[in-house]
Amino acid sequence: MRKNKLLQLFMPLAVVVLLLGGCSTTNSRSVKSAGDPVASQTKANKKTQSAISSLDSELTEKRKEITDLKAKLAKTQPAASESSTSAAATTASDLANLDYTGQQEIIVNKNNPAFTDADLSTAKGAWATYSDLDGQNRVTDANALLNKSLMPTAKREPLTWNPTGWHNKKTAHGWLYNRSHLIGYQLTGENNNPKNLMTGTQTLNTPLMLAHEMDIAYYLKQSTSHYVRYEVKPIFRGNELVAR
Template sequence: MKHKSKFILAALISLLGFTASLVDLSEVDVQLPAFFDEWTSQEQISAEEIENLPDYDGQNVVIQVNGNRPSFTAEEASIDAGSWQTFSDLDSLNRVGVANAMLHRSMMPTEERGDISNVYPTGWNQKKLENNVWLYNRSHLIGFQMTGENDNWKNLFTGTQQLNQIHMVQFENEVANYLRKTNNHVRYRVTPIFRERELLPRAIQMEAQSIENNDVQFNILIHNVQNGVTIDYQTGKATNP
């Protein structure tokens, strides 16, 4: 089984490389299999440390926050108001803020995602990498597959391909698959982490808690980085070393 997984992984990477030469991956959501979970680090950070988030250490892209336990209060986890979602207003620099939701499968879209190329989130200094794919994605705080939110400026931030298509999608798929299989709710929160007046978020924090049971529960931080690329978070400009 181990050799089979390695073969599947190699085939998938090859397929992604071929696809990248045909389409603009900045507009594509890639669905990755469950065994990509092994890429998630067991490194830990506290909620208090996020306010003074240290620089990326070059190894641990995904870090568990508070032992992977979400920090919703009883009031925040109440389903008295049914399903809903809210987005923060853009700040004085036009940066996105925290997005909250009480998710349910009734909110999931029945149509394919539309064009979002008219949205230019802060730090959008697109760059084509050496492997002929784009560095940045217009990344959803609350994924389209959850609620059908499309070209909402309050819901889109500049995220690296590595953040959006490799790591963030793992946790989004976990939530979406649970919603499709049950009639239950998931409390969900995604928080972009900016440092001072920088235009590109250093990381995002994702929290989820299934309400009727504990089948879905995580609190993780994903660094907004790309292997082999040096990023200026003040502007979003990037260079290859």
């Protein structure tokens, strides 16, 4: 009888313990399940923040590029305006009447040299011609279809020919005048040719003319199939002996 009472007492206790154990397991799973969305959201937030940082960096770089381009545009606009104004002078007489205003280069004829198809033909290969001196012994015109085949291999000899207007003077910055080739020696090998030499200021000869000649020489050296149609025509005002 006593044994039966003890069994009856333990059975409810066991049920209570089992119920409590079940509750404990259920609560643990519930907490774990509740934690997964938070972890996922945290991971997603970090990814979003990383993307935002990357876009911010790209935006900063683009803004800098825009600022640099605006600054470059601001510098080139005045020069373009000056060039377009000066380019109105297209004939020899128009150019001869221009006075120096601090700008050493201008665009002529909207940068269209007006060469014909015959002028540009490479059928006969490279060539160079130099027009006769005028009545005052001034150079008149030099034309060429430049190619690597015309470029000299020998070292240039000293210049001995004095072109018209040659009265030199040395200044603090060097010689005032240079003997200037219409077509540079490195392009055709013509050196002491009276038809290819004129009196030019030092800044005309170098760096201005030399810079263009170096660009052309570099292009020609890249391939024997490269050609450049080239013409140089000095402009004189009236009977002046030094070209404008």
